[in-house]
Amino acid sequence: MKIPYVDLQAQWRAEKKELLPRISNILSKGQYVIGQEIDKFENNITKISKTKYAVALNSGTDALTLGLKLIGVKKGDEVITPPNSFISSTTSIAHVGAKPVFADVLKDQNIDPRQIEKKITKKTKAIMPVHLTGRVCEMNPIQKISKKYNIPIIEDAAQSIGSRYFNKQSGSFGEVGCFSAHPLKNLNACGDAGFLVTNNFEIYKKARILRNHGLENRNKVNHFGFISRMDIIQAAILNFRLKKLNSTVKKRRANADFYFKNLDRKFYFLNDEKEYQFNTYHTFVVQTPKRDKLIEFLKKNNIGTAIHYPIPIHLQPASKYLGFKKGAFPETEKQSKKIITIPIHQNLSMSNLKKIVHLMNKFAKNNS
Numbered sequence: 019m020k021i022p023y024v025d026l027q028a029q030w031r032a033e034k035k036e037l038l039p040r041i042s043n044i045l046s047k048g049q050y051v052i053g054q055e056i057d058k059f060e061n062n063i064t065k066i067s068k069t070k071y072a073v074a075l076n077s078g079t080d081a082l083t084l085g086l087k088l089i090g091v092k093k094g095d096e097v098i099t100p101p102n103s104f105i106s107s108t109t110s111i112a113h114v115g116a117k118p119v120f121a122d123v124l125k126d127q128n129i130d131p132r133q134i135e136k137k138i139t140k141k142t143k144a145i146m147p148v149h150l151t152g153r154v155c156e157m158n159p160i161q162k163i164s165k166k167y168n169i170p171i172i173e174d175a176a177q178s179i180g181s182r183y184f185n186k187q188s189g190s191f192g193e194v195g196c197f198s199a200h201p202l203k204n205l206n207a208c209g210d211a212g213f214l215v216t217n218n219f220e221i222y223k224k225a226r227i228l229r230n231h232g233l234e235n236r237n238k239v240n241h242f243g244f245i246s247r248m249d250i251i252q253a254a255i256l257n258f259r260l261k262k263l264n265s266t267v268k269k270r271r272a273n274a275d276f277y278f279k280n281l282d283r284k285f286y287f288l289n290d291e292k293e294y295q296f297n298t299y300h301t302f303v304v305q306t307p308k309r310d311k312l313i314e315f316l317k318k319n320n321i322g323t324a325i326h327y328p329i330p331i332h333l334q335p336a337s338k339y340l341g342f343k344k345g346a347f348p349e350t351e352k353q354s355k356k357i358i359t360i361p362i363h364q365n366l367s368m369s370n371l372k373k374i375v376h377l378m379n380k381f382a383k384n385n386s
């Protein structure tokens with residue numbers, strides 16, 4: 019039996035009976051753009067993120083792009099971000115005309131606050147930490163740097179809904195928190211979706227206008243906007259799935275715990291959860307120098323895996339204009355050769371978990 023890295027079909031099978039009537043109900047009302055379901059979603063999100071406002075958008079990438087615009091980042095500015103993220107944290111910086119300035123990461127794969135401080139110049143207009151894998155970055159020192167230099171933080175919280183750091187919610191540390199509800203995320207739509215959160219009323223108000231062509235009212239536009247509204251069907255699906263978010267996170271955390279306790283820790287490097295963290299395990303990443311061989315071995319045994327991410331952003335062809343060479347960010351580059359993401363999703367059974375651990379420990383024994 020195959021154990022897929024993600025299992026969206028299993029999710030659909032489990033939810034279909036309850037979800038289809040909700041979608042049918044939404045469609046029957048004939049209100050297809052913005053409206054009640056979106057308001058409900060935004061209200062639900064403010065409760066989870068413990069922020070004053072939320073704005074539903076069509077992707078995490080648009081949340082980042084609008085967020086950068088709304089904190090005033092523009093052509094010629096610099097934004098500090100890690101080079102080991104999904105491409106779109108950097109894409110959003112490039113698309114507002116700013117220069118991505120990379121800062122290397124810690125062993126835990128998140129941005130290193132000391133490296134951030136080293137990269138600050140007069141042109142730095144934002145710091146964009148990425149809470150990779152569902153683990154919030156070291157936000158205390160990052161907030162200190164933000165205050166010291168008066169540079170706003172925009173969080174790429176795409177992978178970290180519900181995660182906490184010293185009991186504070188992911189997305190609530192900076193001026194803007196940006197989330198994705200892409201199908202592969204812990205809170206997932208059946209298509210593209212995302213949202214931003216903020217405590218700043220001006221940002222909230224402008225985000226609502228910018229997502230809707232820049233329309234201040236039916237006919238007036240002060241600034242050209244975008245078409246970044248969340249789809250109403252996705253909002254209905256997300257409102258339904260929000261009710262299950264706690265149990266999804268609980269199951270993912272239990273799966274992670276099983277791995278922490280049972281994987282061969284002499285062979286595999288794992289990032290343990292610190293006492294002040296509450297990680298939601300969007301992904302579970304293991305590190306081994308034998309990564310490529312392990313992937314092949316697991317594939318032969320019908321276990322799906324992934325690499326997040328095999329090519330660091332500074333070495334992507336699209337980043338060539340920034341002029342980086344191999345070796346520019348040693349920790350990121352070292353990790354990119356060793357990281358492997360193993361299945362962690364909420365539909366894994368105990369026998370799935372045992373099989374994965376058994377095979378990985380067998381591999382470790384034969385390759386030590």
Ligand SMILES: Cc1ncc(COP(=O)(O)O)c(C=O)c1O
Pocket residue numbers: 076077078079080103104106107148174176177197198199200210211212
């Ligand atoms: C770290 C990170 N940033 C940004 C994004 C972009 O989100 P989206 O795919 O919803 O545009 C994603 C997810 O895809 C992500 O994982």
